[in-house]
Amino acid sequence: MDVSLPPFMASSGLLPTGTLLESLIHISNEVASMEKLPCIQVRNVSTMIRRIKLLSSLFEEIQETNSPLPPSSILCLTELFSVIRRVKFLIQACKDGSCLWGLLQTGFVSNQFYALVKEMGRALDILPLSLLNITADIREQVELLHKQAKRVELFLDAKELQRREDLLQVMASNNERNTKYKGFIDIDKLEEVLSSIGLRSPLDYEEEISKLEAEAQKQAGTGGLIVVSNINNLISLVSYSKSMILSSQENEKAKEDIKQRSASSRDLDQFLTSQSLVPIPDEFRCPITLDLMRDPVIVASGHTYDRNSISQWINSGHHTCPKSGQTLIHMALIPNYALKSLVHQWCQENNIPVIECASSSSSDLERCNSKRKFENAVDHISATKVAMDAVKMTAEFLVGKLAMGSPHIQRQAAYELRLLAKTGMDNRRIIAEAGAIPFLVTLLNSHDPRIQENAVTALLNLSIFDNNKILIVAAGAMDNIIDVLESGKTMEARENAAAAIFSLSIIDDFKASIGAHAKAVPALLGLLREGTAAGKRDAATALSNLAVYNPNKATVIVAGAVPLLIDLLMDDKAGITDEALGILALLIGCSQGLQEIRKSRVLVPLLIDLLRFGSAKGKENSITLLLGLCKDGGEEVARRLLINPRSIPSLQSLAAAGSLKARRKADALLRLLNRCCSQSHNPVG
The missing domain is CATH 1.10.220 (Annexin V; domain 1)
Structure with a gap:
């Protein structure tokens, strides 16, 4: 039977070309053929594959009947294709992604499986089984699947949760301090966790490190500093555990030899070099000097160096990362506490004295003693405080670049602030306190499309913090944001300007001032006509929020919203049926709106x-x-x-x-x- 795709599906790229049933059978078979289960989410994955196999039998039988399908069944099948497609991507991500990161995200990933099953159930709500020419067996199986999907509950694997807790305990030890050394890692527990998710050979460790590095690169643009820091901690832990496995025999021999020698008064690097007994793991060497890192710090590129080495590099006038050659957007040096803990533990396990200051000069010893006193004084400070200090320092540096930098530097700084403001209310508060808002408002008028786009998106992200809404409007941003909405240099800038208007209009007083602006509503309607699906949704959401305020209803109606909204209801590609209906339902509450709607x-x-x-x-x-x-x-x-x-x-x-x-x-x-x-x-x- 040739069930053609709905035109909007074929043109939008939501479904592959060909018939709907062929596409469903093909993608279902792809999911069903995923025989090797991932090391995480085993039950959720296997249960989901079983459900898809059952649906595949339904699709094949419908195809074999060669009978016309009721319209509602085509809608159901279309929605099922979308669900199964996302199931495929989710399972593939579990299989191909980092097992450790997946373990930390187990609750989030389990919730994704749960949400997809619920969507499957909602799609089956509109499947008219009684009108389909299928066997009783298939009908009963689909009815059972439908009932199960409707009453399904979130499943969290108890074993995975325990492994996650064990992993978090190991990671937490990196954030604990005492007066002698930074947290002591339970290597046996760590190796037990790693083994439980399939990391048993050096090759397994290498693959996991590669996957974590790929995840860190991916999250660097979206996940925020803390997320990337957590992934870097995992990389350090896996690297350390790998080095223990690869050199366990050498380490045991080295321990015995070192016990027979008095090394307390020797320089650490000279001792290791001259005796050649304990090889320094590559992960612990500074990329500049190749010596053991005593005070590892992270630079803006994400690479780690010993503080003394990278400080000398920067003080010599360099503004690039020595390892990658990448221009450093800021010169802040963020302590890599995870790696420092591993270095200290490695030294202790090998009876190597932990010498933090190489020089024996009085001035260096003074600095060393001062540093130790400072570390003892801040033992009580939490990791969150350290992270917030890093955000504050970074924000202040970036605001300086917004104020004084070249267009290229401003573009980079606005982008960094955009990302920094994407995660966490504390970040949004700190960025505003650093004085970013007035400079970002000014950059909305930039002729550089990327600067404008980054500036309006940064303001959107900052506006999620309620107090920042007042600061943004007080900085005179409204006219500029509406100008970007009306004629921004990129579609993304226009869409994010609409989202910013929605965010600002959550405050009732701003609903009135935005609605009274001559360009605001016409500009939103313009995006509603011309924007992408996401842009139309942003514009509709903003209009809906403005129309909640009664005096704005007449403004929206006079601007021509009603016929446009009704047209969008009939446009499958627009994808904003619910939003358009919501606005019309608000507008019908006034006489002028009722008259316009009755004309249709x-x-x-x-x-x-x-x-x-x-x-x-x-x-x-x-x-x-x-x-x-x-x-x-x-x-x-x-x-x-x-x-x-x-x-x-x-x-x-x-x-x-x-x-x-x-x-x-x-x-x-x-x-x-x-x-x-x-x-x-x-x-x-």
Whole structure:
């Protein structure tokens, strides 16, 4: 049977070319053929594969029947394709990604599996099994799958949770201090955790390190400093454990030899070099001097160096990373506590004195003693405080570059602030306190597309912190943000300007000032016409928030929103059905909006279909609109509902099993239609 793809699906790239059923069978077989399970999420993965295999049998049988499909089944199959496609990507990510990072994220990943099963259940809600020409066995299996999906609960593997706790304990030891040395790592527990997720050979360790490095690079643009720091901690732990495995025999011999020698008064590097007994792991060597790192620090590129070496490099006038050649966006040196802990532990396990200062000069010894006193004084400071200090230092440095830098430097600084503001309320507060907002507002007028895009996105991210909303508006940002929305140099800049307007309009006073701005609503409608699917959604969300404020309703209506929103309801590619319905439901609450909405001849049949196939929110707003259209002189709409054979059963179904709001409004609409029928002696049952 040749079930062609809906045109919007084929053109948008959501589905591959070819028939819908062929695509479903192909992708289901891809998932079903994933025989080798990942080392994490084993039960969630295996259960999901079993579900997909069952659906594959359904798809194959439908294809073999060669019978026409009801429209609702095509909608269901389309949604199932989207779900199975995401299942495939999720399982592949579990298999190909870092096992350790997946273990730390076990709750998040388990929740993704849970959400996909729930989406599968919602898709099967609209599958008309009784209208499909399939065998009783397949029908019963699909019905059982549907019931299971509807009542499924989040599954968290107890063994994985325990492994995660063990791993966190090992990582936490890196953040604990005492007066002698930084936290002591339980290497046996660490190796037990690593072995439990399949890391047993040197090759396994190398592959895991590569995957963690790839994850760190990926998260560097989206995850924030703390996430990247956690991944770097994992890399250090795996590297250390690997070095223990590879050189365990050499280390044992070295321990015995070292015990026979008095090394307490010798320079550490000279001792190791002259005796050639204990090889220094490559991970512990400074890339500049190749000596053991006593005080490892991380530079802006993410690479680690010994503090003395990299300080000399920077003080000599260099502004690049020696290892990568990358220009350093800032010169802050962030302590690598995880690696420092591993170096100290390695020294202790090999009876090597921990000498933090190489020079024996009085000035160097003074600095060394001062450093130790300082470290003892801040033992009580938490890792969070250290992280916040690093954010503050970075933010102040970047704001300086915004103020004084060349366009190239400003572009980089705005991008860094954009990323820094993406994660964490503390980050957003600290960046604002560093004075970033006025400079970012000024950069909204930049002729450089990337500077403008980074500036408006940084302001969007900062605005999530409520106090920053006031600071952004006080800095005169509103006119500039609306200008970017109207004619920004990139579509992403326009979309993020719309999202910023939504964020700012959460404050009631700003709803009024934004709505009163002559360009704001027309600019949002412009993005609603021209934007990408994400841009249309941002614009619709902002409009909806503005329309909550009653005086803004007339502004939105006069600007021509109603016919545009109705057109978007009929545009499958737009993907904002619920958002458009929500705005119309707000606008029908005023007389001017009701008059505009009543002019449409296509809206009522569309709303009747949405009563059956829309989302829960879509059904609620569809009833709101139909009820508003039938009241106060809406007899014609009521008659159109009565003669449509699908409207009354849909309303009765929602009155019995819809949401609380849907039930209440469906009852009200049925009573209204019943009165209308009574006048014609034909009451509604």
